[in-house]
Amino acid sequence: MKNTISHRVADFLKNFPPFTFLNQNDIEVLSEQISIIYKEKDNVIFAENDETHDSFYVVHKGAVALRKGVKNDTIDMCDEGDIFGLRPLIANENYKMEARAYEETILYSIPIDIFRPYALQNKDVGNFLIQSFASNTTNPYSESYRGKLYGETLAGDLLDNTPQILDIHPVKYSKKIVTCSSATPVKEIAQMMTKKNVGAILVVEDKLPIGIITDKDLRNKIVTGEYPITSAASVIMTSPVITYPKNLTTTQAQMAMMKSNISHICLTKDGTPNTKAVGILSKHDVMVSLGNNPAVLIKAVKRAKKYKEIKPIRASIMQLLQGYLDQNIPITLTSKIITELNDVCIQQVIAIALKKMPTPPPAKFAWLAMGSQGRSEQLLQTDQDNALVYEDVAEELKEKTQKYFLELAAHVNKGLFEIGYEYCPAEMMASNPKWCLSLEEWKKLVHHWITNTGKDEVLLSFIFFDYSLSYGDSELANKLSDYILEDIKANPVFYLHLVSGALQSPSPTGFFRQFLLEQDGANKDFFDIKRRALMPLSDAARVLILSHSVKSISNTPERFEKLAELEPQNRELYLSCAYSYKALLKFRTKQGLLHNDSGQYIALEHLTKLEKIKLKSTFKTIKELQEIISIRFNPSNIL
Amino acid sequence: MKNFFEKWKTILFDFLTITKKPIDESLLHSVENTRFVVLDTETTGFDYDNDRMLCIGAITLKDGVIAISESFEMYIHQEHYDKSSVQIHGILRDLVMEKPSELEVLQQFLTFLGDSIIIAHHTIFDITMINRALERNGLPLLTNKTLDTAFLYKKTLIRSNILEYKDHYALDDLADKFDISKKDRHTAMGDAYITAIAFLKIVKKLKEKKRKGEFLLKDLFYY
Incomplete structure (x- = not known):
């Protein structure tokens, strides 16, 4: 029908x-x-x-x-x-x-x-x-x-x-070919190449490729002064063009480039220069399909013009992560690289979203990543948690400005969703009017949390205070951080709430030192590594680092390392916290990659004896740490 | 004394039977084995008395499968016409297309529907519209069980003090949250398709939330 x-x-x-x-x-x-x-x-x-x-x-x-x-x-x-x-x-x-x-x-x-x-x-x-x-x-x-x-x-x-x-992806070549005629002046060609962001332009006659001009030609023949900038394309083009059929394999493409010492191959309908050109394959394209190194991936992300183009690159990033874990590369380095790559993806999504807006932003703004991405600990893709802060504007422009940024944020949230970040179930996203505010409004809100602290305010502070700048104006983010630190200093009672929040995480083990498993829900009988092991550490690190007024370190192991420096008497414990956190994070990441999920819930029966012992040894550290903060931030010691 | 016990026994017995409402046997089946009809109507407006249906679009859903060959889309010839709603549904009065009478469409629709469970978004509106039309044409009213994705969606939300809840979630909200293309939005069948996919995603979420036991039809009806 x-x-x-x-x-x-x-x-x-x-x-x-x-x-x-x-x-x-x-x-x-x-x-x-x-x-x-x-x-x-x-x-x-x-x-x-x-x-x-x-x-x-x-x-x-x-x-x-x-x-x-x-x-x-x-x-x-x-x-x-x-x-x-x-x-x-x-x-x-x-x-x-x-x-x-x-x-x-x-x-x-x-x-x-x-x-x-x-x-x-x-x-x-x-x-x-x-x-x-x-x-x-x-x-x-x-x-x-x-x-x-x-x-x-x-x-x-x-x-x-x-x-x-x-x-196993086919060689991806660019199907949008940038072309010019043999009479086009070189200057115009360079402008075209810059505009389209390509490294080579095809010279065509009756739709048939007769020559090619690459960045290298411009450098070697024009910039050196050999030919004037007014020359026609035909003067400096490389001719004839080396052509291949489009179903070329990567290896063949590589061989062809090596053999003729060229960086671009023209693909034509039947593989000869006598048929229409259908695409251009660059060395860069070959590198991308060959594999995974961070520099190539970053370049690929930055070239993306649509959200959709970033998604397959994210799959390569996950593969890279798997490789790092397999090779036992230190988790600190691994998480640095992966976080960097994630940041680049987010930045590119924002850049694409900005292009979708009818006008440039009416004021400076900063896109803040919260939660694990903010702490640079997000190796696997989890939910998106983000917020937006923009410059204070004149009263009459307020409404218009907020509307602009809300619209921008809606584009970005959708873009992040399309590249694989699930929407936050608690709506902690910049497209939510509650999380898209001017600097002044943020200050007011944060001040409210710090001075009227209930359970919800502690939770909000926990999520929000780990932010890091993903995109935009660092000055704005800095001003907000300074304000938060000052305000907390002026209101020490706030620490008490933070500490009680930090101590509330459920215990990882029961009385007989057995693992405590989830009682119900979809994850019944699984061990919740995030809530029972990672969160107690990151929560405690946050309280301690805030009490030292250290800003702009949001990564949990780095916070512990800084604390070890600041408090030599507890050096050993803090270092072991940093170590435990890294071990747990690696553990979670491995589990997540294995099951293609966030790795939060772990089936104990699938762990080896050794893995269980390793897990348990981190719990002792958690306990010691919690004792320290509960003594240090005892009400009588503070007020 | 004996009498006293007897009396209490009956009272207690009555009490137990009252509190233990008999569960509808037909709801003890799995969701996968049930035939659902997901429907949407386009109308001239929102007034049950004066406005009329212009189109019924419906698709069948069984075990996660939507068979296009088993779907229903019929435009209805109506005398009443309201210009103001045209910009929503885009159905022009003289649109050249086969438009049978209301009676004919309703008869065909009832055959298509059978005793399937009806799913819609804000179901009460579509059901009332159809029932009014059935009434006008001297046909029996619908007795099918119904589900509402607007209501079910609320059940999937996490309980959190941070989250602000809306009273009404529009189909657009669901489409955005579940990443369903809004192409063909405001055609009866396009909306029915969005509703069907949203329903599948809602069931998946509710399954994850369910604490213990097998997820059955009754879990969509009782909370």
């Missing part, structure tokens, strides 16, 4: 092969028979050796992991628009892999009986399918490159050789 929803489905499908080869009407008819399926994270769509379903699947939203073998290695990751589960239907055999929702996912299931006639009639559809079957995955390009990337492997070997699983 043709209706609004079938139109919606058709609208989506027409953008992805093999549906791109069908005409609009056929897609519409096909869409009427499709079912929309919702899968929660970790739901199995089909298991290995299951009998085939009567439909195959297209990912509409989310991601599906295809796994195989005893070790359950991920063979492929299907993203929006990818098809899977088709080959067994056509080959008439059972499923050879397991398909499982990697995150919350919406699928379109397409009945094979409806689809088959199109595959038989339409040559392009047939070719696409043959190609993808020959390579045994959803995307023919990804597999061909993958085999080459890790040396020639047979299909069987794949099972034992899949450590860098998430690397």
Whole structure:
């Protein structure tokens, strides 16, 4: 039945092969028979050796992991628009892999009986399918490159050789080609390249590539004075252009660049210079698809023009994190690098959001990250906690200014959501009018917390006082920090509340030193490492560091290290707190990566004996620390 | 003395049977095994007496699957027409499209609906609109069980003093929170689709919240 929803489905499908080869009407008819399926994270769509379903699947939203073998290695990751589960239907055999929702996912299931006639009639559809079957995955390009990337492997070997699983993406090249004619003046070319932020421009004639000009050409031929800046493109271009077909593998691309000592390859329709150019592949693109080093990832993030482009880079960051943990690189260094990368992602999201606004900001502002991101301890993606502070403006501009920043914050929150940060369930986000205030309003609010302290105010202070600047004016953030420290000094009673809050975290172990597990809810019988082990340490560190009026250190281990310096008599304890915190954080991160979640809840039966002992040894430190602060901030000692 | 005990026994017995309300047997099934019909209506306005339905859009939901071939979207021929609501639903009076009579649409809709559980956003509005129309056409009123995503959504929110709660959560709020595309918003079927996806995400959240035992239909009805 043709209706609004079938139109919606058709609208989506027409953008992805093999549906791109069908005409609009056929897609519409096909869409009427499709079912929309919702899968929660970790739901199995089909298991290995299951009998085939009567439909195959297209990912509409989310991601599906295809796994195989005893070790359950991920063979492929299907993203929006990818098809899977088709080959067994056509080959008439059972499923050879397991398909499982990697995150919350919406699928379109397409009945094979409806689809088959199109595959038989339409040559392009047939070719696409043959190609993808020959390579045994959803995307023919990804597999061909993958085999080459890790040396020639047979299909069987794949099972034992899949450590860098998430690397299996096809070479991404830029499809938007910047071109000029052979008569274009060099100065104009340089302006164009700057505007489009590209390193190379293609010189075309009748749409065919006749030459290429790169940054290097401009440097070597113009800046050196060899040719005047008024020269035409044809004078300095490198010609003929080295061209390749677009389904080039990464290795081939690398070889080609090395062989001809060039940094850009032009991709054309049939691989010769006699057909239309379809894309440009730069050394940078190859580096990105080859892998993961922070510098390349940062560069890739900074190039992103849409939120969506940042998401796959975040997957690479997680992979990098896994690698660091596997290689036992110190957690301090690891968290520094990962935090830096996370910050760059957030900054880029804000930069993109700013471009979406009709005008530049009416006043200076600072975007503050709160909670674990603020403490630079967020290795895994968790909820977003953020706030915005802007410069005080004249009375008559107040309303307009707040409206602007609320709108900006709404864009940023949505962008962060799109790259993988869940919305904060308590609405502690800058798009909430309560968390998007001018400096003066923030001061008033903070003063209210400090002087009228109840349970909620302590909780709010705990979350808010760990902020760090993500983007914008550091002066604003600094002024607010100074104000907070002064105000607390003037109101020492506030410490009492902070301390009682810090001591309220539930104990990690019971009377017999057994682990205390959660009693109910979805995480029944799990150990809550965040609430029972990490929070007591970070809460205590905050109270102690505030009492020394130290600002702008928000990382918990760094706070303890600073405290060890300030209080030599407790040096040993503080250092062991710093150590414990790092150990716990590493522990949580490993668990989170293992289960693709925040790592907050740990199933004890999956831990080795050694791991349990390690965990428990940190609890002793927590206890000692809590004793110290409960004595030091005893009411009679303060007032 | 014996009489006294007998008397108390009956009182106690009555008391127990009263407090132990019999649970509707039909609600002891799993959510996955139940057929839901998610619906939305576009109307000329909000007045139950004077305004009329222009379109009914509905989709079926079973075990997390929405089969497009089993959906319902019919525009209704109406004499009453209110220009002011056109900008919301975009249904022009003389829109060239097949528009059968109200009676015909209602009859087809009842067949489609069967005894499924109805889900909508602010369900009371759509149900009343449909019931008024049924009444006008001399048809029996709906007896189906109903669920309201506006109400269910509130149950998913964490309890926190920091969070400010709204009295009414619009479909737009849900779409934003759950990242559902607002394409086709304010068409009956587009809204029904958004409501269906929101419902699935709500059930997922409520399942996580449930303390013990299997999550059953009754968990959506009783709190």
